[in-house]
Amino acid sequence: MRVINFNAGPAGLPQPALERAREELLDFQGTGMSIMEHSHRGKDYEAVHDEAISLLTGLLGIPATHQVLFLQGGASQQFAQIPMNFLTPEKSADFLMTGVWSEKALDEAKYYGKPRIAATTVMADKRYTRVPKQAELQLDPKAAYVHMTTNNTIYGTQWHTFPEVGGVPLVADMSSDILWKPIDVSRFAFIYAGAQKNIGPSGIVLVVVDKEFMAKGSQNIPKIFRYSTYAENNSLYNTPPTFSIYLCRNVLAWIKSVGGLTQLEKWNREKGETLYAAIDRHPDFYRAPVEKESRSYMNVVFRLPSEALEDTFVAEAKKAGMVGLKGHRSAGGIRVSLYNAVSVENVKTLVSFMDQFVKTRG
Numbered sequence: 001m002r003v004i005n006f007n008a009g010p011a012g013l014p015q016p017a018l019e020r021a022r023e024e025l026l027d028f029q030g031t032g033m034s035i036m037e038h039s040h041r042g043k044d045y046e047a048v049h050d051e052a053i054s055l056l057t058g059l060l061g062i063p064a065t066h067q068v069l070f071l072q073g074g075a076s077q078q079f080a081q082i083p084m085n086f087l088t089p090e091k092s093a094d095f096l097m098t099g100v101w102s103e104k105a106l107d108e109a110k111y112y113g114k115p116r117i118a119a120t121t122v123m124a125d126k127r128y129t130r131v132p133k134q135a136e137l138q139l140d141p142k143a144a145y146v147h148m149t150t151n152n153t154i155y156g157t158q159w160h161t162f163p164e165v166g167g168v169p170l171v172a173d174m175s176s177d178i179l180w181k182p183i184d185v186s187r188f189a190f191i192y193a194g195a196q197k198n199i200g201p202s203g204i205v206l207v208v209v210d211k212e213f214m215a216k217g218s219q220n221i222p223k224i225f226r227y228s229t230y231a232e233n234n235s236l237y238n239t240p241p242t243f244s245i246y247l248c249r250n251v252l253a254w255i256k257s258v259g260g261l262t263q264l265e266k267w268n269r270e271k272g273e274t275l276y277a278a279i280d281r282h283p284d285f286y287r288a289p290v291e292k293e294s295r296s297y298m299n300v301v302f303r304l305p306s307e308a309l310e311d312t313f314v315a316e317a318k319k320a321g322m323v324g325l326k327g328h329r330s331a332g333g334i335r336v337s338l339y340n341a342v343s344v345e346n347v348k349t350l351v352s353f354m355d356q357f358v359k360t361r362g
């Protein structure tokens with residue numbers, strides 16, 4: 001029996017996407033072999049690859065100015081690869097600091113250029129409980145780009161209005177909230193997202209890049225690290241993680257089949273509101289540290305009156321068939337990840353467990 005999976009990443013995948021993979025595992029569309037065993041240069045794999053790109057283009061409304069790339073190395077590799085391509089020792093980039101992942105991105109940029117903190121909401125105890133307001137941004141109009149993290153997986157904060165950054169290219173790590181709702185892709189010069197949260201399994205990073213911005217990338221770095229290399233070869237410069245891309249295709253096809261991002265946004269808002277309402281119903285028992293305007297719809301974090309109660313909460317939830325509720329090791333507490341594969345029903349099950357937990361332990 002499958003559990004209700006609230007893991008932060010790798011996260012649960014939509015069951016229909018997995019069932020399709022099971023159906024096709026040994027014999028992909030009558031070819032007598034698994035898609036994993038196909039050449040990445042063959043027409044069977046290429047059709048899957050192109051379908052993944054076209055599904056994504058349709059779902060996100062990606063304009064012709066932008067190109068989809070599939071890369072490896074995780075979102076963490078992008079922290080280094082972006083400055084490697086777009087910074088030089090004299091060039092600066094502005095960073096909007098909202099959590100652990102923005103800190104890591106900033107640190108890697110120091111190897112190539114001069115990253116600058118244009119806003120931060122870090123507190124004395126090193127935590128973050130909100131994202132900056134527009135008026136708090138101190139942007140440099142000459143920056144090569146502005147880097148932001150749209151959703152902070154660990155602290156449970158999310159940008160609900162993307163910042164205005166003038167004419168400077170906006171680069172966004174959307175690892176934990178891509179595809180949660182429709183967005184205007186044209187506002188971004190560069191979007192990246194590790195697949196294992198809201199797109200598919202680990203092993204693949206999705207990039208959506210403005211072609212003009214990409215053209216400014218350095219030619220003095222190894223080919224394998226240049227975005228243009230992947231763009232010129234439809235992400236088939238070398239062997240991509242074919243099975244990961246195949247599974248992403250299955251997830252994207254599922255998203256389309258249920259009504260696309262408009263439908264997902266409705267479900268995601270209902271999920272978030274249902275869960276935050278449960279927390280707010282018992283303010284003496286469940287404490288949500290994040291300021292209301294910055295609350296994330298993807299990763300909901302809260303505390304219980306003691307760590308011992310938090311451990312009991314996690315253990316009893318597990319007995320009730322719900323896993324993945326323990327907060328990130330650096331933040332503690334409880335974290336509920338509500339990615340697209342989590343249903344409204346799943347959240348209702350958790351909420352009745354939470355109401356009951358207060359009754360018996362509160």
Ligand SMILES: *Cc1c(COP(=O)(O)O)cnc(C)c1O
Pocket residue numbers: 009073074075076077101149151152153173174175176194195197
């Ligand atoms: C998980 C995560 C990462 C790191 O992803 P890897 O693929 O493990 O490198 C980076 N940024 C954000 C926002 C994340 O949630």
